[in-house]
Amino acid sequence: MPKKKNIKYLKPFKNLFVIILVPFAIWMLFFDTNSFLIHHELNSEMEDLENEKEYYKKEIEKDNKAIKELKTEEGIEKLAREKYYMKKENEEIYIIEYEDSLAKQSNEK
Template sequence: MTLFKINNKRLFLKPLKNIFVIILVIFIVWMLFFDANSWLIHNELNNEIEALEAEKEYYKREIEKDKKAIKKLSTDEGLEKFAREEYYMKRDNEEIYIIEYEDSLKNKQDD
């Protein structure tokens, strides 16, 4: 049985004595971890690219929402509605009464 163990060790160590195998192993380790173009750096850059793509999609959706809001405000009715709701503007011959409910007051304080 000891003969089998010795042969097993020799089979494992024999490729490590070959200079080409040693150089190949060193090259693979260098390229995976230490090189400027290593696998680790590429992995980090790919994650960053995915995050930026998601952010790009978010901003595209926001731009579309803003374009719709600008389109609404470009009409006289939309501009008048915005001025009445946000700045409580009124015409000369009318009175405005603001009715606020208790739950709407809580929402304004949270914002």
């Protein structure tokens, strides 16, 4: 009896079409230069590059806004006061630092 079960499962593999189709499908899925695995890698790489492209577009947009702001006199003055602590004559500047901002600055250095 066990021999008949084995013969039953091997019967499709005696067909010439199946004998050719199975190795061809395995070859195309895994070993060919246009295989499924390579397509999957390329698609994931394209997705990463599209995300990176969107990030840089947003950064360019943000930088263009900053450039537009710095073209005005008020924008230049604001930058000079906040970043470089510059002041006008007859003016005094007091820098107030909070404890939580001091902790962040010491961690960044």
